Amino acid sequence: MSRPQALPAEEVAAAVAELTHWDGDAQGIYRRIEAGSFRAAIDLVDRIADVAEEMDHHPDIDIRYSCLRIAVVTHDAGGVTELDVELARRVDALSDGAAPA
Helix, strand or coil, X not given: CCCCCCCCHHHHHHHHHHCCCCEEECCEEEXXXXXXXXXXXXXXXXXXXXXXXXXXXXXXXXXXXXXXXXXXXXXXXXXXXXXXXXXXXXXXXXXXXXXXX
């Protein structure tokens, strides 16, 4: 299996522009999600964990009551890869209905 390659900064910028609630640069992308309650935030983390395990690609997740901060970067590639962009898309699909924080 080939190692993911870091995307050029221009491709990361285009992906961030396409991913409505995400921000960042070639060093990493992130978004904040307001889940509405602590329980809803934990439920969303559980769903994200299922996707992350399926993809074998794991985000950094910070939980502050009902607000999540999700950050993705492929550390061993030294930046954002297509895996990170795909994980971001899947997080967006899971969090439909949750407000960006």
